[in-house]
Amino acid sequence: xxxxxxxxxxxxxxxxxxxxxxxxxxxxxxxxxxxxxxxxxxxxxxxxxxxxxxxxxxxxxxxxxxxxxxxxxxxxxxxxxxxxxxxxxxxxxxxxxxxxxxxxxxxxxxxxxxxxxxxxxxxxxxxxxxxxxxxxxxxxxxxxxxxxxxxxxxxxxxxxxxxxxxxxxxxxxxxxxxxxxxxxxxxxxxxxxxxxxxxxxxxxxxxxxxxxxxxxxxxxxxxxxxxxxxxxxxxxxxxxxxxxxxxxxxxxxxxxxxxxxxxxxxxxxxxxxxxxxxxxxxxxxxxxxxxxxxxxxxxxxxxxxxxxxxxxxxxxxxxxxxxxxxxxxxxxxxxxxxxxxxxxxxxxxxxxxxxxxxxxxxxxxxxxxxxxxxxxxxxx
Amino acid sequence: xxxxxxxxxxxxxxxxxxxxxxxxxxxxxxxxxxxxxxxxxxxxxxxxxxxxxxxxxxxxxxxxxxxxxxxxxxxxxxxxxxxxxxxxxxxxxxxxxxxxxxxxxxxxxxxxxxxxxxxxxxxxxxxxxxxxxxxxxxxxxxxxxxxxxxxxxxxxxxxxxxxxxxxxxxxxxxxxxxxxxxxxxxxxxxxxxxxxxxxxxxxxxxxxxxxxxxxxxxxxxxxxxxxxxxxxxxxxxxxxxxxxxxxxxxxxxxxxxxxxxxxxxxxxxxxxxxxxxxxxxxxxxxxxxxxxxxxxxxxxxxxxxxxxxxxxxxxxxxxxxxxxxxxxxxxxxxxxxxxxxxxxxxxxxxxxxxxxxxxxxxxxxxxxxxxxxxxxxxxxxxxxxxxxxxxxxxxxxxxxxxxxxxxxxxxxxxxxxxxxxxxxxxxxxxxxxxxxxxxxxxxxxxxxxxxxxxxxxxxxxxxxxxxxxxxxxxxxxxxxxxxxxxxxxxxxxxxxxxxxxxxxxxxxxxxxx
Numbered sequence: 013x014x015x016x017x018x019x020x021x022x023x024x025x026x027x028x029x030x031x032x033x034x035x036x037x038x039x040x041x042x043x044x045x046x047x048x049x050x051x052x053x054x055x056x057x058x059x060x061x062x063x064x065x066x067x068x069x070x071x072x073x074x075x076x077x078x079x080x081x082x083x084x085x086x087x088x089x090x091x092x093x094x095x096x097x098x099x100x101x102x103x104x105x106x107x108x109x110x111x112x113x114x115x116x117x118x119x120x121x122x123x124x125x126x127x128x129x130x131x132x133x134x135x136x137x138x139x140x141x142x143x144x145x146x147x148x149x150x151x152x153x154x155x156x157x158x159x160x161x162x163x164x165x166x167x168x169x170x171x172x173x174x175x176x177x178x179x180x181x182x183x184x185x186x187x188x189x190x191x192x193x194x195x196x197x198x199x200x201x202x203x204x205x206x207x208x209x210x211x212x213x214x215x216x217x218x219x220x221x222x223x224x225x226x227x228x229x230x231x232x233x234x235x236x237x238x239x240x241x242x243x244x245x246x247x248x249x250x251x252x253x254x255x256x257x258x259x260x261x262x263x264x265x266x267x268x269x270x271x272x273x274x275x276x277x278x279x280x281x282x283x284x285x286x287x288x289x290x291x292x293x294x295x296x297x298x299x300x301x302x303x304x305x306x307x308x309x310x311x312x313x314x315x316x317x318x319x320x321x322x323x324x325x326x327x328x329x330x331x332x333x334x335x336x337x338x339x340x341x342x343x344x345x346x347x348x349x350x351x352x353x354x355x356x357x358x359x360x361x362x363x364x365x366x367x368x369x370x371x372x373x374x375x376x377x378x379x380x381x382x383x384x385x386x387x388x389x390x391x392x
Numbered sequence: 393x394x395x396x397x398x399x400x401x402x403x404x405x406x407x408x409x410x411x412x413x414x415x416x417x418x419x420x421x422x423x424x425x426x427x428x429x430x431x432x433x434x435x436x437x438x439x440x441x442x443x444x445x446x447x448x449x450x451x452x453x454x455x456x457x458x459x460x461x462x463x464x465x466x467x468x469x470x471x472x473x474x475x476x477x478x479x480x481x482x483x484x485x486x487x488x489x490x491x492x493x494x495x496x497x498x499x500x501x502x503x504x505x506x507x508x509x510x511x512x513x514x515x516x517x518x519x520x521x522x523x524x525x526x527x528x529x530x531x532x533x534x535x536x537x538x539x540x541x542x543x544x545x546x547x548x549x550x551x552x553x554x555x556x557x558x559x560x561x562x563x564x565x566x567x568x569x570x571x572x573x574x575x576x577x578x579x580x581x582x583x584x585x586x587x588x589x590x591x592x593x594x595x596x597x598x599x600x601x602x603x604x605x606x607x608x609x610x611x612x613x614x615x616x617x618x619x620x621x622x623x624x625x626x627x628x629x630x631x632x633x634x635x636x637x638x639x640x641x642x643x644x645x646x647x648x649x650x651x652x653x654x655x656x657x658x659x660x661x662x663x664x665x666x667x668x669x670x671x672x673x674x675x676x677x678x679x680x681x682x683x684x685x686x687x688x689x690x691x692x693x694x695x696x697x698x699x700x701x702x703x704x705x706x707x708x709x710x711x712x713x714x715x716x717x718x719x720x721x722x723x724x725x726x727x728x729x730x731x732x733x734x735x736x737x738x739x740x741x742x743x744x745x746x747x748x749x750x751x752x753x754x755x756x757x758x759x760x761x762x763x764x765x766x767x768x769x770x771x772x773x774x775x776x777x778x779x780x781x782x783x784x785x786x787x788x789x790x791x792x793x794x795x796x797x798x799x800x801x802x803x804x805x806x807x808x809x810x811x812x813x814x815x816x817x818x819x820x821x822x823x824x825x826x827x828x829x830x831x832x833x834x835x836x837x838x839x840x841x842x843x844x845x846x847x848x849x850x851x852x853x854x855x856x857x858x859x860x861x862x863x864x865x866x867x868x869x870x871x872x873x874x875x876x877x878x879x880x881x882x883x884x885x886x887x888x889x890x891x892x893x894x895x896x897x898x899x900x901x902x903x904x905x
Contacts, residue, residue: 192505194499194504194507196504197496197499197504200488201488201496204485204488205484205485205486208493210467212483212496212498213470213471214496382487390447
């Protein structure tokens with residue numbers, strides 16, 4: 013069984029891995045609450061990661077790196093704003109373009125600057141965000157005999173980079189801005205019905221730009237975090253789909269800050285499990301029981317759906333239960349070990365599978381801001 | 393001492409490209425009066441009001457408020473000048489509370505809670521002063537349109553508006569709600585507010601305004617005292633010629649049943665029951681009108697009859713039962729083949745393809761007929777074009793050019809194209825939804841005549857309209873729908889708007905009698 017210390021370490025690393033997701037998710041939250049869909053979160057994250065790593069490497073100062081990363085991300089946000097707010101273009105296309113731009117440019121510029129195959133040189137100590145250790149936390153770190161509270165304190169709460177705490181503070185801050193301030197009221201209104209905001213004499217364009225800029229700042233911090241804190245340099249495509257996972261988390265969270273925190277922690281947990289447990293052994297019985305449960309869940313879900321859903325998801329359920337039955341059979345017949353090794357690729361794919369499940373709409377009904385994705389044109 | 397006008401426009405002009413929407417418009421509205429602006433669609437009423445509310449900048453002209461010349465570059469400036477606007481389509485955030493909608497843009501500080509408590513207190517005062525009671529904490533999407541309109545009025549009053557502009561305010565209201573609105577407006581007038589009422593309904597102008605301006609083709613054709621005019625005069629000023637306001641028709645001679653509906657029910661995709669056990673019969677040679685406030689199941693009834701929503705129950709056309717699923721045997725094509733024609737409610741979405749040419753639109757639904765085809769593979773486009781042109785002339789579509797795209801015709805002419813397509817196929821049953829929505833008075837007259845003429849040929853007509861006047865003047869029998877069910881049947885000659893209004897508001901048979 014997993015002991016308490018291991019559990020804490022997994023949670024600790026969940027928090028670490030959830031941080032960039034959380035920041036990007038909140039970036040998307042501000043933008044989408046204002047009615048601007050932002051599929052370019054991934055690109056902004058990547059661009060910010062590269063620029064902050066490059067500046068930190070050149071100047072040796074992580075703070076300059078962070079600042080440069082935020083600025084780079086804001087530039088891309090403004091590009092998105094120009095295309096989708098001012099020029100009233102298609103927000104999805106603009107976002108996709110930003111993703112391509114970032115994926116290509118980062119590698120090309122990195123190669124040109126550092127000549128290390130599209131990566132930046134490893135950051136030295138001044139160029140990184142170091143873990144902050146709370147008073148008295150180091151003494152009990154990694155010690156199995158310390159009391160549970162002390163372990164909680166030293167393993168989970170202490171020892172993260174500054175940006176982790178910043179990200180956590182952003183959640184209540186976003187909630188406060190959104191629900192307790194005039195700006196938040198207007199922001200939510202402009203995502204629901206921009207005409208109401210416009211006729212009230214407030215600039216729709218101004219509000220939407222401010223929202224995408226806030227998104228830019230948050231993506232910038234997230235990018236700096238992955239390149240200067242989670243890792244110690246920039247590598248090609250290091251954002252690894254986090255921008256898209258954050259979008260899924262945003263839908264999962266129904267565009268609410270506190271829900272976003274839980275959704276991102278869940279995704280972070282899956283990432284942590286993947287890094288921590290490369291080989292998981294599960295008893296065959298519980299594994300096949302679990303699979304059958306999933307199959308039953310699918311069946312009850314499609315029960316009242318259309319014909320096509322029944323065919324596709326029913327087929328999936330059939331496949332899953334077949335696997336479960338085969339596992340039971342082989343254990344029974346051959347008397348093989350009743351422990352089944354889960355292939356590492358399955359574990360690695362978990363966060364992505366969850367993303368697909370969320371996006372497929374399995375998790376309740378998520379109603380996006382009503383004016384989302386539509387450019388605002390004044391009507392007569 | 394002479395009072396300054398509350399608002400005065402001098403020589404306002406505005407063009408959109410080659411189209412002159414407003415030409416030298418001059419109006420003076422005295423404080424404490426209700427001033428009506430009437431005109432057909434596209435006469436320039438909305439453009440004028442948009443200029444007043446800062447949506448558009450006039451090309452030329454001056455605006456005076458209380459005798460002072462001002463410029464209105466944006467809505468903020470209009471609000472600051474004491475102008476409030478209640479739009480035809482409300483500008484409310486549907487999932488916000490009443491209170492949040494009222495303070496939006498007029499918050500008293502950066503934090504919300506002080507603004508909200510201040511607004512709550514002021515709202516209570518306004519409610520007492522003008523008898524405008526609304527629960528400040530209800531969510532907009534949960535309250536009725538009448539209430540939503542009150543919220544819009546309160547929004548303007550909260551911003552200290554002295555001049556209130558209402559654009560077609562009664563379009564979505566029941567007669568009772570409209571009466572209530574008029575009471576509120578009269579109350580506002582007593583308190584010294586100035587009200588500008590934009591409408592195309594002559595009756596409203598006569599009922600409530602003190603003075604009235606008539607607009608035609610971007611020009612102000614007359615400004616009159618309401619006491620000194622009559623609906624006939626106003627209609628003539630609007631259209632530029634004598635107009636018949638009443639429909640001329642002989643009593644109906646109904647014969648055999650053409651459409652029979654038994655126990656028709658329908659549940660929509662969200663699980664809401666939209667139609668509840670509908671039973672009705674339409675006979676040959678009669679017009680059956682269905683009255684009701686928009687959104688009480690009339691649209692769904694038309695969708696089911698037209699073959700694009702599934703339902704349960706029995707529908708018989710000329711005695712034979714129709715497949716009620718939305719499969720091929722029950723779709724619109726199949727029903728057209730049985731002698732049904734359909735003029736849908738929303739001509740721009742369901743009746744026409746706006747980017748297609750008139751002749752293409754004129755053949756949709758009938759494009760598979762032998763007469764429109766050269767052989768199995770090709771349509772006879774030349775013949776269709778020629779036929780369309782003749783049809784357009786017969787139905788007075790202007791301009792009668794079959795190669796013009798549908799979106800380039802005015803609302804009335806678009807409707808005539810749809811009507812021509814459906815009527816000229818000589819159907820046994822014609823379904824008509826909102827035949828004159830957004831259509832100008834001159835065209836309304838023509839469309840009504842065509843529908844009556846079809847009835848006189850012995851065809852059955854099911855008419856659905858939210859315009860009570862239209863229902864009363866066209867129908868031979870009237871059914872009222874409320875919340876998906878038929879509330880009762882009335883003889884249009886022996887009923888009145890008040891009685892129908894009660895039924896439309898869901899007050900049951902017994903209570904209404």
